[in-house]
Amino acid sequence: MDDTWQSLSRGRYLRSAGPWRAAGYLAGGALTGIPALLALVLLTGTGLLLVGLPLLALAGIPLGALERRRLRLIDPDPAPTPHRTPAEPGLAAWARLRYREQATWRELGYAVLHGFLLWWVDLAALGILLGVPLLLLTTPLQLALAGDGEVKVLKTWLITDYPATFLCAAAGALLLPVLLYPLGALAGARAALTRALLAPRERELRGRLAEVTRSRxxxxxxxxxxxxxxxxxxxxxxxxxxxxxxxxxxxxxxxxxxxxxxxxxxxxxxxxxxxxxxxxxxxxxxHPQVLTDYGLPGALADIAERSALPVDAHIDPALPRLPESVEAAAYFGVCEALANAGKHSGAARAAVTARHTGAALLIGVRDDGRGGADPAAGSGLTGLADRIAVLDGTLTITSPPGGPTVLSLEIPCPVSP
CATH class of the missing domain: 1.20.5 (Single alpha-helices involved in coiled-coils or other helix-helix interfaces)
Incomplete structure (x- = not known):
């Protein structure tokens, strides 16, 4: 199914269900706008301030969900919810997340706009663009039902004979297809405004990307x-x-x-x-026990001592305890780097550095080997890069032919002093 704009641009609008969908969409605005207006007035009314104002901030959520479903009348493109799923169960966790989301406040703004303005505009446009030609079309029927033998067309012209009513009906028949085009355009613009406020595509993608990052x-x-x-x-x-x-x-x-x-x-x-x-x-x-018992400094020192390649370890003694996933990724990253240096580089010596900047963990592994390390050659560096990327970290390898090879890990992990 094409949306209203596509039907209008391709010249098949009148032959499609677009006009009826547009009319139904604008008419449905009153069905949601009137309850929204009553709810806003009730929640901000006298005597409900203590309870009403906190609920008022959430009043747009059900309306937003309903309006996103109503968009299907005009736009078949899905309009998924921009709200995130709470990490914890329970009403309190849900409410805390909703109060912090921008989508909640956009929905509240839409509820105010819709309740006090938009549905009035919808009905007025529907009455003018669809009601006027329909009233003209039914002029003969109005005269037949009139008890006094006269009818006032559009509250303006007084008609007492059938030939004049048939002329009005013909005018209505000609006017109806013409006015259906601005009706569809208005419904399309109205749907575009609703999508921009309730289901913005760019913000939705950013929110979903953030949710994917958190899930990883x-x-x-x-x-x-x-x-x-x-x-x-x-x-x-x-x-x-x-x-x-x-x-x-x-x-x-x-x-x-x-x-x-x-x-x-x-x-x-x-x-x-x-x-x-x-x-x-x-x-x-x-999972090395030394990492659990002594943290990353002790674990890196243990790697240096057990390495077949002589290793100079320069590890910040004030390195704090970090999340287990960060420490494990750094530990196995150094293990992989030293194993590669011992097996493939022909190095005589290596050096390991580790420090924390307060915002990120920085690890460096350097060897004096022949260089030319290629992560795509199956050395295990690709898997290591994937593991670091899951933590929003970066892995950088500098290995020109002739050496040296320098592997750098940076993993964001803010730690308070």
């Missing part, structure tokens, strides 16, 4: 919480059972007499020790 942050937080849970389950469950198994096999190995059984117990004991070591590495890779 919530997903990252949930992902980190799940990693922590898996790490705890492995640490407190499977690892403890493997430790007990290793000790039991060790004691059995000591008690067994020399022979094939002792050799098999020794093999089993060694394999259990290897599995335990691998499980510990796995747990450390899921």
């Amino acid at each position: 942050a919530r997903l990252v937080a949930a992902f980190e919480a799940e990693r922590r849970r898996i790490e705890r389950d492995l640490h407190d469950g499977a690892q403890q059972r493997l430790v007990a198994l290793t000790m039991t096999l060790g004691l059995a190995r000591l008690d067994a007499p020399p022979g094939p059984l002792a050799d098999q117990l020794a093999t089993a004991h060694d394999e259990a020790g290897k599995v335990l070591a691998e499980l510990r590495e796995l747990i450390h890779g899921i």
Whole structure:
């Protein structure tokens, strides 16, 4: 279905349902405008100020929802709600969010404008552009129903015979299709005003983008919480059972007499020790305990000590505790950067810097290798960039041929002093 403007511009307006939709849209303005006017007067009336004013700010929300649905008569393009979904359940969380949203106040402004002005204009335009030709068309019927044998057309001309009424009806028949065009144009302009106030496309996109950003942050937080849970389950469950198994096999190995059984117990004991070591590495890779216990400074120092490549660590000792998702992203980013430097760059030494500016965490990893690092070559940097981007952070890599390679992470995370 085309909207009213498209029907008008393509010359098929009179052959479509556009005129009836336009008339229905303007007539429906009274059905919503009168209740809106009564509600505004009631909420601002004497004796309701304490209760009415807080409710008045929210009075435009139901009207806005209804008006967005009414837009379908004129414009088939969806007009979704500009309101965000509260992060918490409950009426209080919903009300707090609504009072802070610009959409709530735009809807209130529309309710005032619609209740005191717009629906009057709708009815006046409908009465002039549609009512006048219809009254002319029905002039013969009006004369037939008149008891005194005369009719006053449009409260202006007095007609007493049928030939004159037929001339009025012919004038109405000619005037009706002409006036349907300004009727459709007015309805289209009216719908455009409603959309601009109640469903602005640019603001809607910005709001939805912000909501996507917040949802991504919530997903990252949930992902980190799940990693922590898996790490705890492995640490407190499977690892403890493997430790007990290793000790039991060790004691059995000591008690067994020399022979094939002792050799098999020794093999089993060694394999259990290897599995335990691998499980510990796995747990450390899921979520390192040092990050939980000592924060990012201790975790980065631990990375530097365990790296196969000599690393100079320059970490601000006053680095505050940051959100778990930020610390985890920075930790694994440094791990990936040092692993790449050790495997691919041929570097002899690397350096790690970390500081917090009060608004963002800045991490730098530099190596003296051959350079030429390409994130698209499957080095893990693409996944790291995606992980940083989820937190609205940026990853920058400078790696000219011949080196050095510098990887910089910046993650916004304001922290109060």
